[in-house]
Amino acid sequence: MAFEGLASKLQETLKKLKGKGKLSEKDIKEAMREVKLALLEADVNYKIVKDFVKKVSDKSLGKEVMESLTPAQQVVKIVNEELTNLMGKTETKINYSTNGLTVIMLVGLQGAGKTTMAGKLALQVKKKNKKPLLVACDVYRPAAIKQLQVVGNSIDIPVFTMGDKVNPLDIAKASIEHAKSNGNNVVIIDTAGRLHIDEELMGELQNIKSSVNPNEILLVVDSMTGQDAVNVAESFNEKLDVSGVVLTKLDGDTRGGAALSIKAITGKSIKFVGIGEKMNEIEVFHPDRMASRILGMGDVLSLIEKAQQSIDEKKAEEIGNRMLSNEFNFEDFLEAMKQMKKMGPIAKVMEMMPGFNSNQLKGINLEQSEKDMGKVEAIINSMTKKERKNPTLITSSSSRKKRIAKGSGTGIQEVNKLLKQFEMSKKMMKQMKNMQKGFKKGLFGKLPF
Template sequence: MFENLSDRLDSVFKKLKGHGTLNEKNIDDGLKQVRMALLEADVNYKVAKSVISDIKERALGQEVMQSLTPGQQVIKIVNDEFTRMMGSEHQGLNFDGSSLGSIMLIGLQGSGKTTTAGKLALYLRKEGRKPFLVPVDVYRPAAIDQLKKIGQQLDVPVFESTTEMKPLKICQDALLAAREQGCDTLLLDTAGRLHLDEELMAELKGIKQGINPSEILLVADAMTGQDAVNIAGSFDKALDLDGVVLTKMDGDARGGAALSIKAVTGKPLKFIGVGEKSTALEAFHPDRMASRILGMGDTLSFIEKAQDAVDQKEAKALEKKLRKNAFTLEDFRNQMKSIKKMGSIKDLIGMLPGINKKQLKGLNIGDKEFVRIEAIINSMTPEERRVHTIIKGSRKKRIANGSGTTVQDVNKLLKSYSQSMKMIKKFNKGGMRSLKNMLPF
């Protein structure tokens, strides 16, 4: 997502920084490249034209021309305008203080509504709400079964819909059932079609009028690019959307839909789906996304993921072990499990500021590597995990055989662990001064 756009912008900004002073010509040249980069990323051409015009007006103003670092000022302006283009700030879900809220998920078939319903249920539960999943797609029995399975996996109650029931009646009965079960948020997984049609819109309008949902969210596939923006416009015209959820943002989507939706429809992008796991749903923050696109990282999202994945009591216990240089291979394995909960390592590293994109592309840290390391540690005895120095030749062979790896893999892990322990020991002795000496910048 956005990799090509980020690379193109990075090269443009390097050229601008290379100029001691900026004038209208080199700003124009740079902005032509930015405009081309936006169009290549499948941003709506009217949106691209408008944002470039706004950037140029500010770039030729006093804040740039009188600055000691004009190139950096232009980057700041681009960051500001990208943020504004995507909606300025995060728009959360609005339940208007209602004791029983409802979210109506709509969209075309295959956009990911059912999966998104499950992800939203998990997200809402973390926010302290009690979700209730409601299958409303009576035309596809598989959709009802899928939502029931998702509910079982997440331990979230699901309304007992059947294909013989009318969609509006399902929603009305679900309201009563939710109250009886002590739930406070309905997630209505409505039916989709392969394309927009009058029958679909009439059904959705009937549900809207019948239950007056707190939120109507369009679920759209980011892979469809500008089609997603056009679909959002059509649904908004008929139903007055409250927001959009873009799915499959972790795929080969060029990102144009995310950059264009707010500017074209006036409706905020509220969430993005970034994977298949039930936890792979992120609240959309325009400022953070702009920062990621421009290669400035997204530290806040990184911290939020870490807070969700790491138990605070375990973190304090781990800190004590680190200070005493008592961090064992067992602790190492447990920390890997916490990191895996946070998502893709490559994506996490990409959230950190100052990361070289070319190095990131060559980075090959995936789930397979984690599985291999975990298997090696699991093949050790409890004593070997506590005291790694006793692991010699015969033990290494046994561990390698037990984990389906090689002795070289075992040696590699032990070497990495030993180096980590040396760094921790050095840090404990020298404090922040030692840490600064270890950092590569």
């Protein structure tokens, strides 16, 4: 999980402060020493760590904090603010052209994930009611053009290519004319990378930049490379004056050094982060929300946004109403599961919950939990429509249970377990009936749980 190590250590350090009541200067210094070590272990640039700790220490030792009735909470607030500032304060949006064409150029080293990110970005743009065009300008890497075409086909977005025998500069120029002729208003250029930075690569990118005059030059870097990612960002920014950074593989980066260092080193904001392999697994980068997640405060705004994007509100409301009116059956249960699965893996949803700490998940096999959900789905799908609508038919019939277990590849014990859980859920919903009015108008009335 993203920032797992750092989040765990920072949360533990700040928890110790909260248990002390009044704080002394010695308490603050000891805490800041632990914060410093946590940041260095997370592969954050040493100079940035030094500046960060000094700012937090100076503010924490101020009169306002030391004389406060809740000094530990004030320190947490300061750490949260400084982490947010370190990562760029607020989100930075794409600089769309007010009229005409918006050109986005993706640059970076080979293997950073530019081609996949080009598709993810195109999908994001498409959701904003734009008409994107993907452009294959990597003529050097074997199968790079084919990869972009496969990506484009998977999300139903056109790909402009002239093959691998044409100069990338000519392809970039021709793509602009093609976009204008075909009604595309956002051009996303997937450029070539190298395994290292060289003059030839930079010269080619500078020529494309001069020719197409992009609205955005987004540097794509692999967050798991830590300080190397920051060094790459510095070099590309020096030559191309990039407008923003896109971090890939953030879901696999347990340290977070790149995300915490890039803005301070280059002055360029992180605009997007890749959080998985699927095309929709991309997020706008919100520094304040990320700081909140790191400190275990959750990210309720992102959770709500994800729910609104993923869940069919009308269906969810119908399910909620049926739950509270005691009409809930296995068809509703199956639909509720489908709606929840749209929000993504359990671990990623849990990261957004306030009070979440990765240590709490130790010993819990989330992959197994997701497999169990698959089993539940298989059991329900093995029931007849009549059985799904009236589960009591199954409860009293061993032959039905055997048939369902055989059809779902499970055992009678697992079928019985599901029936028992379902009955318990119905009893709970009956008890909640009196709370219906209070929930119907709020967020929980719209979500299928």
